[in-house]
Amino acid sequence: MRSRRMRRAALAAASVVIMAAAGCSSGDGGSDTAGQKATLDFWGWSPGYEEAVAQFNKTHPDIKVNFQKTASGSKGGYTKMLTAAKAGNAPCLAMVGYETMPSFAAAxxxxxxxxxxxxYKKKFAQWTWNQVSIAGQTFGAPVDSAPMALFYRKDLFAKYGIDKPPATWDEYRAAARKVHRADPDVYLGTFGNDAYNYAGLAWQAGAKWFGTKGDAWQVSLNSPANAKVAGYWQGLIDDKLLKADPSFDPSLYKDMAGGKILSDVNAVWNAPILASSVKDTSGKWAVAPMPVWDADQPAYGNDGGSATAVMKGCEHPEQATEFAMWMSTNKDSLSTLIKAAGIYPAATAGLSHPALSKPDPFYGGQKIYDVFKKETPHVDTGWQWGPTMTQTSTDLTDSLGRAGKGSAALPDLLTSVQKKTAGELKRQGLNVTTP
Incomplete structure (x- = not known):
């Protein structure tokens, strides 16, 4: 069992768990295998990963990586990984979102x-390195971050008299009202059920969800800052100014392709997804900065970011680390991942990669990464994830869906999610405080 003493030490350091108590020391399940040939299994789902693995295998004859595509983490991939880890037959490497790293560590x-x-630490932005490091220990390589922006139809914005993309959330509301008044079947945007997209909206507003104080976790999904965000989106829902298509659902892309939804506030990695989902509208889209709360002090959100994690029991941890760091820093690998997965590299050298400066035909020849580069310095790097995000995201996804349909109010639902999250933390034996 986790000891209270260890838990206090971790929380005092604003960490998420004490891994020594979870049985994950650097020698656990492995040995120093430097100089030996190694075969590494790697589970993940992102586009481009398999190609990056093939590039690595061509240039590293002593290390062979076998990539196995799984369902995305939220659709069963994480459950499969955790089940395998519990059974002692996990892969050496796994694609794990930053938000889920604490949950994997706690398990x-x-x-x-x-x-x-x-x-390799100096090769990465410090805040992304922090996402793979817990209580002074490192468990993987950062791959990317995920600043958010506004993806929008240039031609339809012009049609409905929106002269420029809304720069603030007040302007966004005014544009949404203008579009819907002109045609009740058309909407400026959508209210989806993606918990992590909503997290990015909260992140932008400084609405923390988790924190630590003393030996206790702080859970604050219904804090005043969170209430501000929830109230804004609830107002748009109440005024019927948004279409409630499920996130990444075929119905969403049908509405986008048909001109029924004109924009989407989403992460950088959404760029290739949108391009492949509404191919017939190529050249009509553009990317603008995410609307902000205060134009004089702009702050932007982050929706995602992932790591190549080394799983417990890996027999070749040194080689697994070598591959993970190579995939995140190698120029050819980054080229592949930027093109196929739309990543914004966590490696600092990757931020000057030529692929980030290429005009994108789908977005009318725009150099879309210029938008994300300008936003990145204004993303709060102090956001902290908690060790119960698997449960929290499931509950929040359900709540967002209900709010979008009008069956419940978002502020009330956040209070319910907070209560369930606090209960799960207590179930794990952790001290909890709430506002």
């Missing part, structure tokens, strides 16, 4: 690779 599913990873 004892990650392996400490600090001694192998340390030389």
């Amino acid at each position: 004892g599913a990650l392996q400490d690779i600090t001694e192998y990873a340390a030389p």
Whole structure:
């Protein structure tokens, strides 16, 4: 069992778990295999990963990586990974979102690779390195971050008299009203059920969800800052100014392709997804900065970011680390991942990669990454995820769907999600405080 003493030490350091208590030391399940040939299994789902693995295998004859495509984490991938870790037959490597790293750590599913990873630390933005490091131990390589922006139809904005993309949320509301008044079947945007997209909206507003104080977790999904965000979107729902299509659902892309939904506030990695989902509208889309609360002090949200995690029991942790760091920093690998997965690299050298400066035909020849580069310095890097995000995201996804349909009010639903989250933390034996 986790000891109270260890838990206090971790929380005092604003960490998420004490991995020594979870049984994940650097030697746990593995050994120093430097110089030996190694075969590594790698589970993930993102486009481009398989190609990046093939590039690695061509240039590293002593390390073979076998990539196995799984369902995305939220659709069963994480459950499969955790089940395998519990059974002692997990892959060496796994694609794990930053938001889920604390949950994997709490479950004892990650392996400490600090001694192998340390030389690579300076290659990454500090805040992304923090996403793979817990209580002074490192468990994987950062791959990307995910600043958010406004994806919009240039031609239809012009048709409905929107002269420029809304720069603030007040302007967004005014544009939404203008469009819907002109045609009740057309909407400026959508209110989906993606918990992590909503997290990005909260992140932008400084509406923290988790924190630590003393030996207790702080859970604050219904704080005043969160209430501000929830109240804004509830107002748009109440005024019927948004279409409630489920996130990433065929119905959403049908409405976008048909000119019924004119824009989407989403992360950088949405760029290739949108392009492949509404191909017939190529050249009509553009990317603008995410609307902000205060134009004089702009702040932007982040929706995602992932790591290549080393799983507990990996027999070749040094080689697994070598591959993970290579995939995140190698120029050819980054080229593949930027093109196929729309990543915004976590590696600092990757931010000057030529692929980020290429005009995108789908977006009318726009160099869309210029938008994300300008936003990145204004993304709060102090956001903290909690160890119950699997449960929290499930409850929030359900709540967002209900709010979009008008069957319940978003502020009330957030209070319910907070209560369930606090209950889950207590079930895990952790101290909890709420506002």
